[in-house]
Amino acid sequence: MSENARLKFYCDEHRCISCDGCSVACAEAHELPANINRRKVITMNEGIFGLEYSLSIACMHCTDAPCEQVCPTDCFYIREDGIVLHDKDKCIGCAYCLYACPFGAPQFPADGAFGVKGVMDKCTMCAGGPEETNSHKERELYGQNRISEGKVPVCAAMCSTKALLVGDSAEISDIYRERVLSAGHGAKIQPYGWSTAYGSKI
């Protein structure tokens, strides 16, 4: 991992078979309540021959994380390696992060007052939260902290076709490029990658 590495997810659309293994693995590993989907498999251009492909999406850990910009409690923080995390003790469950997110990543369990919505929950790239690493509280609030143990996030580790990649963004793009070159026919579709959530234009 290089000095200023930023950890990113990338789902290889040529390999994803839409098996949902990643989201099941995520829900199991972090013991997520029902209706909380930190990770989800989506199918683009569904039913259009030759253009249909599937992707696994979760929090994209954006470089310009819009959720971090809009949070009224300032509960988000971006680690040096680019993982976007948040503090559930500060979060008030206002859902502004959800409004800012282009991917609908923030989730709200129905455990707030009157069962409407509680504090936000999202993908942590298996890096826990601000609590003491691998403490009981961290596990209860944010799920496993696999990054601290040098393990790959559970979704990517579990991916049967190795479509879901995670790691230093430069290395991920190298792997993807190599795959496209060795496939012989080039990329059938334009890679969907982006560098920032917003920022191209308004």
Next chain:
Amino acid sequence: MKSKYIIIALITLSSLAFGASDSAIWGDDLLKDILGYDKKGSLHLGQYFTILQSTYFKPLFFGVLFGIPAIFFIHYMIIGPMIFSHDRKRIYVFSVFNRMIHTIAGIAFILIIPTGLIMMFATTFGGGEFVRVSKEIHAISTLLFIVSIIPMFFMWLRWMIPSSDDIKWMMILGGYLNKRKDPIPAGRFNAGQKMWYWIATLGGFLMIGTGAAMYFQDFRLDILASNGISQIDFLRASAIVHNALGLVVLALFLTHVYMSVFAIKGAIHSIINGYKEEEEVEILHSSYYKELKEKGEV
């Protein structure tokens, strides 16, 4: 016969279960919204919301919260309050019903505005339980607001229709820039009060609607879907409208408090006991005073 009802009940219940599991945000619509991302046809509200919330709303609220009282402080120091004679007769202007409704609305505002500001400046309060409780109070006190603004809208509506007096009132800023006791052109309510009335009632309905949308979050409105507006964009629009209108409500609320408590000495008593000093009505609501005189009520 009985089994038929059981089957109908089961079908109804199962449709409820399906309705609940099909989220308006994370369900099938999620894909559409990502597809709309950065492409033609998307409302781009996510980006607008991000820019407004991250850079503009907080400083604007800060400006209104401290700027307007600062202006009033200067006004109080330089021009000072209007003082009317308390020796003349008093005119009965607000009925018991008026005052009761106003009191409920007042309590609602006293609960809603500070809790809203606590959420806006949540970082200052450190977030967490205190702000979470404020958020719930903000939501629950809306019920008080709802029960007060509906009667308020109807009980004062006929005096709140704009008239030619309002333009003249605006031109001289209600006569608050000097201490001379010239008759000010205004009916039972002056242009400033009318402005506050419309913002508090019609604006209030909009605040309730957008606030409820954000509070309940995951629901479906057919009218939105049929117009191609996704739930998430509706929530973004709600947040933008709620904050922008909130600024106006805050500004006018501060003005309302200053006028009744400080700028016009003793004006607050009219909403407590229902009576206004005759001289106050004669000067500040001169058209209304003329009307009363013609009817022989003063």
